[in-house]
Amino acid sequence: MKQSVRQRQLGMTFIGLLCILVLVGAIGYAGVRLVPVYLNYMKLARTMESAASEFKGESADLSGVRKSLDRHWAIEDITAVDQKDIEITKDDNGLKLHVVYDDAVPYIANVSLSVHFDKTVKVQ
Numbered sequence: 001m002k003q004s005v006r007q008r009q010l011g012m013t014f015i016g017l018l019c020i021l022v023l024v025g026a027i028g029y030a031g032v033r034l035v036p037v038y039l040n041y042m043k044l045a046r047t048m049e050s051a052a053s054e055f056k057g058e059s060a061d062l063s064g065v066r067k068s069l070d071r072h073w074a075i076e077d078i079t080a081v082d083q084k085d086i087e088i089t090k091d092d093n094g095l096k097l098h099v100v101y102d103d104a105v106p107y108i109a110n111v112s113l114s115v116h117f118d119k120t121v122k123v124q
Contacts, residue, residue, distance in 0.1 A: 037103045040080045041117050047072040048097045052123040060095050060123045062088050095123040
């Protein structure tokens with residue numbers, strides 16, 4: 001008798017499968033919603049690094065770096081941050097480009113996904 005009960009309980013129930021599919025779907029949907037946010041951040045980081053690499057090995061001034069950022073901003077379509085939000089500071093080692101921002105995307109109903117970005121690039 002014990003053997004027949006064990007044979008009937010093999011496998012996953014339909015309710016268990018639905019729970020797993022809902023969980024995987026929710027995580028997958030969050031990933032799909034966050035992909036454009038991270039692509040935008042990668043474009044921003046690439047723009048900052050390109051502008052910094054143009055002045056590598058030479059004395060960079062604030063206006064030259066700002067003009068380089070303007071040129072790269074025109075090529076890339078960065079929507080999360082305005083180019084004026086990038087802080088350019090001068091220290092002993094050279095210039096630093098620094099940006100901090102939060103980006104949020106709607107998820108489900110009134111729930112949003114928020115991501116915090118902080119990027120620093122040194123011009124030496």
